[in-house]
Amino acid sequence: GESVGLHLPTLSVQEGDNSIINCAYSNSASDYFIWYKQESGKGPQFIIDIRSNMDKRQGQRVTVLLNKTVKHLSLQIAATQPGDSAVYFCAENSAQETSGSRLTFGEGTQLTVNP
Amino acid sequence: DTGVSQDPRHKITKRGQNVTFRCDPISEHNRLYWYRQTLGQGPEFLTYFQNEAQLEKSRLLSDRFSAERPKGSFSTLEIQRTEQGDSAMYLCASSLYTGELFFGEGSRLTVL
Numbered sequence: 001g002e003s004v005g006l007h008l009p010t011l012s013v014q015e016g017d018n019s020i021i022n023c024a025y026s027n028s029a030s031d032y033f034i035w036y037k038q039e040s041g042k043g044p045q046f047i048i049d050i051r052s053n054m055d056k057r058q059g060q061r062v063t064v065l066l067n068k069t070v071k072h073l074s075l076q077i078a079a080t081q082p083g084d085s086a087v088y089f090c091a092e093n094s095a096q097e098t099s100g101s102r103l104t105f106g107e108g109t110q111l112t113v114n115p
Numbered sequence: 116d117t118g119v120s121q122d123p124r125h126k127i128t129k130r131g132q133n134v135t136f137r138c139d140p141i142s143e144h145n146r147l148y149w150y151r152q153t154l155g156q157g158p159e160f161l162t163y164f165q166n167e168a169q170l171e172k173s174r175l176l177s178d179r180f181s182a183e184r185p186k187g188s189f190s191t192l193e194i195q196r197t198e199q200g201d202s203a204m205y206l207c208a209s210s211l212y213t214g215e216l217f218f219g220e221g222s223r224l225t226v227l
Contacts, residue, residue: 043119043206043218044158089157102148102171103216105157
């Protein structure tokens with residue numbers, strides 16, 4: 001079936017470096033993508049989203065890139081800080097979904113920031 | 116009310132017992148969602164409500180699961196005759212129509 005997945009399960013970076021977390025999706029009808037951060041014992045927290053009519057969107061220290069040709073999504077975190085250590089999930093929603101904001105999540109990437 | 120709240124945060128029960136989780140969404144949000152998350156995996160959609168109407172249920176929601184949102188505000192998720200495979204984090208989220216989903220901290224269920 002359609003799925004959203006991540007290339008790497010873990011990523012370790014040095015504090016101050018930039019981080020790039022990748023995500024591949026297979027549903028060509030997906031039109032809305034979101035990145036969530038989940039710290040241990042907590043619920044997912046919205047980071048940034050992007051619609052399929054865009055290929056780049058920037059937030060505070062974060063940038064999401066969307067390549068619809070290869071169905072690839074990435075999250076870039078600038079100047080990574082220890083507080084960025086968490087599991088990062090990409091999620092997608094399709095215009096064909098009738099379920100409101102029902103999201104399909106990938107498996108997650110554990111980001112570890114070393115001081 | 117600054118966010119989605121869930122209760123209890125942790126529940127340990129014996130196999131065969133019934134459990135109920137409660138979710139209080141952000142007050143002005145009309146949509147409420149239940150997701151299940153097992154260790155190391157992303158959340159999986161279970162069901163969602165718009166106001167008091169339950170509009171969709173996932174195939175993951177077996178007959179032992181029932182969710183309600185009687186007055187269009189808080190919601191409950193009940194699991195009857197729990198099984199060890201039900202052990203998971205049960206996440207509630209709310210949104211205003213198709214806007215951003217705000218998740219609660221989750222209710223962790225352990226079935227012994």
